[in-house]
Amino acid sequence: xxxxxxxxxxxxxxxxxxxxxxxxxxxxxxxxxxxxxxxxxxxxxxxxxxxxxxxxxxxxxxxxxxxxxxxxxxxxxxxxxxxxxxxxxxxxxxxxxxxxxxxxxxxxxxxxxxxxxxxxxxxxxxxxxxxxxxxxxxxxxxxxxxxxxxxxxxxxxxxxxxxxxxxxxxxxxxxxxxxxxxxxxxxxxxxxxxxxxxxxxxxxxxxxxxxxxxxxxxxxxxxxxxxxxxxxxxxxxxxxxxxxxxxxxxxxxxxxxxxxxxx
Numbered sequence: 001x002x003x004x005x006x007x008x009x010x011x012x013x014x015x016x017x018x019x020x021x022x023x024x025x026x027x028x029x030x031x032x033x034x035x036x037x038x039x040x041x042x043x044x045x046x047x048x049x050x051x052x053x054x055x056x057x058x059x060x061x062x063x064x065x066x067x068x069x070x071x072x073x074x075x076x077x078x079x080x081x082x083x084x085x086x087x088x089x090x091x092x093x094x095x096x097x098x099x100x101x102x103x104x105x106x107x108x109x110x111x112x113x114x115x116x117x118x119x120x121x122x123x124x125x126x127x128x129x130x131x132x133x134x135x136x137x138x139x140x141x142x143x144x145x146x147x148x149x150x151x152x153x154x155x156x157x158x159x160x161x162x163x164x165x166x167x168x169x170x171x172x173x174x175x176x177x178x179x180x181x182x183x184x185x186x187x188x189x190x191x192x193x194x195x196x197x198x199x200x201x202x203x204x205x206x207x208x209x210x211x212x213x214x215x216x217x218x219x220x221x222x223x224x225x226x227x228x229x230x231x232x233x234x235x236x237x238x239x240x241x242x243x244x245x246x247x248x249x250x251x252x253x254x255x256x257x258x259x260x261x262x263x
Contacts (some may be wrong), residue, residue, distance in 0.1 A: 022225055024084065026232035029078055032232070032239030037232075039249050041066055046257035050112065053260070071119065075204050078123055079130070079211025083219050088131045095124035098247070106196065117185050118197035120246075125185070125201045126208035131181045133209075140209055141216040149210035156203035159187050 047053040085091050099121040107114040133139040140149060155165045162173045175185055181190035187202030218227075230236075238245060 015241065024228050025236065026223075026227040027080060028043050028236040028239035029230050029232050030235075030239070031077050031242055033233030034070050034077075035238045035245050036235070037066070038070050039245070039253070041070060042250060043257065044254050046253050050254070051257050051260070064135035071199070072207060073121065074119070075126070075199075075207045076211040078126070079213075081217035082127065082130055082208075082212045083136060083215045088127050088134075090126040092124045092131065095120050095127065098243070099124055108199045113194055113196035115197045117193040118195065118233035119199045121185075122201070122204050126205045129201065129205055130209060133185060133203050140211055144219055145209045146213040146217075149206045149213060153203050153206035153210065156187075156206065159198070159203055160189055160198070162209065182243070 040250065044055055044058045048055040048058050082088060101120065102115055102120060105111070130139065158164055159173065162175065162178060164171050164173060173188075177188040178190065180188075181193065184190050184193045185200060187200035189198070189200075204262075
């Protein structure tokens, strides 16, 4: 994702799930791997863009591929976990409150561009929207729905820049949607919008729904033993405490990067 408005190229993919009573081991392991990858990504970012160290290799396309491998995995797995949460409404509220705290802290600290509608907001919005679809009885399910949702997610990758791809053909999004400051939360950043981390409801809700749709199929047919019982101590433990790692890791990394930058 490219920065919008006056934002620097700060793309911070973040994991956002906590422990659950009905765990499927493969989710924890995959999420834990991505958490560790995220920490390394952010360390490289802080060293290069905040401390000014020469990391010539930390450039697109590697930087973009690395970022997407983390953020897309987390959103997809978060969608899968909708099936296993005891209370998705409470889960959405928790994420929303954390997102609010992050906005306040990043605005006051002013170390980088404040985070508006970042990844935790995305988790809150996607969970709440999916909860609404569930209440209406129109939540998509099954492999076919998941494939269609993934295709839609990919087609809308250029949405924040005003262009989408439909059946291989580019289409312009009406400019009026970007002329107001009130639709940035949805995926249409206004003329003066900026954020150090921008993951709006669209297109990411389609990726979240894809995870939920495929997990509904897996859950109804029964998870294979290897998936349910998958366990790698470091990865699984990290994946189970992903939200806590997210909240704590950036302040720690900033301190580490300052020390390394002073050497």
